[in-house]
Amino acid sequence: MQGNPYRTRWAAWLPTALEALGQDPPDYRAVMPTMPMPPPLTETPFAGPVNPRSIAVLTTSGAYDVNVHAPFTASSILGDATHRVIDTWTRADAIDFAHEHFNQDAARRDLESVLPRASITACGVRLSPRIISWSGFLLDWPTFIEATIPQIVKQVSIDQPDAALLVPI
C-alpha cells in the first residue's frame, strides 16, 4: 500500500496536539504553529477574468439547514472536516450556524452579512441552486484536503456556474 507522507506527518503531530487542546482552556497557541500544513503551492491558479452571469456561493461559517442537516460538530477539538449542501433559497430562519470560533450574532440577525444572496442577485447575477458550507475550524486537514475539497469542487461544478464567491469568517 502506498504511503501518504502528509497524513503520516499529521498523525505524528496529533497526540501532542490533542494533549494541548485537551487542557481547559485549550492551548491553541501552543498547537497551531506546529501543525503540519499541506505542501504550499508555489503558484496560484488563475482562471479568469470572467463576466459572470451565474455564481456559486460558498461559506466557512458552519451554516446548515436545520430541517435537513445535522449540525457540524462544533465542540470537537478536532473541528469538523465535513461539508453541507444547502438549497440556495432556503428560508433564512431555517439556516443556523455550528461554528464556535466566530460571533454569530450578526449572521443570525441578517444572513446577508455572511451569505450574499439578495446582494448578488441585486447586481444582476444569478445564483447557483446550491450553497456549499463547511465549518472553517478544523484540524483534520488530511480528510478536508483529500475528501472534502474534491467533493466540493464536484458539487460546485455540477451547477456549471461562471464563477464562485467564497466567504470565510
Add this chain to the structure above:
Amino acid sequence: MCHYTASLVARALESAGIPTVIVGTMRSSLVNVPRALVTPYADAPMGPPGAPIVHRAVAASALELLRAAQEPVKIEFESDDHAVTVESA
C-alpha cells in the same frame, strides 16, 4: 483558519476552471489566492447586519474583481466611500 480553508478551496476551484473571488476579513490568512476582497467587518464579511447598501457594494466590488483582474490580486474594500485600492497579491 477559515480563511486558510477558503484559500485551499479557491485554488482547487480555479484549477478546475472556475474563477473565484474570496470576500474575507483576515488579509494575512489569505494565502496564494486568485482574487480577494478584504473588508473591515469582523464576523460579517459582507457588511454589518441591516446594511443592504454595504452588502450590495461589497458584492459589486467582488464581481468587479472577477471581471477586471488580470492576475492574482488582493483588494481592500474601503467602507467610507466604497472606493477600492488595487495592489498585487
